[in-house]
Amino acid sequence: MTIQVELIDGTLCRVVPKGLNLLLNRELVKRFKRSSGWAVVGRDPIRYSEKVNGYNGMERRKAA
Incomplete structure (x- = not known):
């Protein structure tokens, strides 16, 4: 599936x-086509x- 994008x-x-x-995270998109x-x-x-933005808080997981 592809999405039409205007940069x-x-x-x-x-x-x-x-x-x-x-492209959105690099702020290169002007608009993109949705079904609506x-x-x-x-x-x-x-x-x-x-996933792209990540988590910026303190690590709370324990190592195994």
Whole structure:
């Protein structure tokens, strides 16, 4: 499955979901196509991947 994306420089491309997350985190996306229409970055709610953002708190797991 690919997602249609418009980059901040106006380029239109199609990317896989992981590629969209990467582009969003690098702040290169102007908008992308959802089933309900175009989602505009900075205007519409967007979920960011936790894996990319990571956890910034104290490590609480114990070593085995």
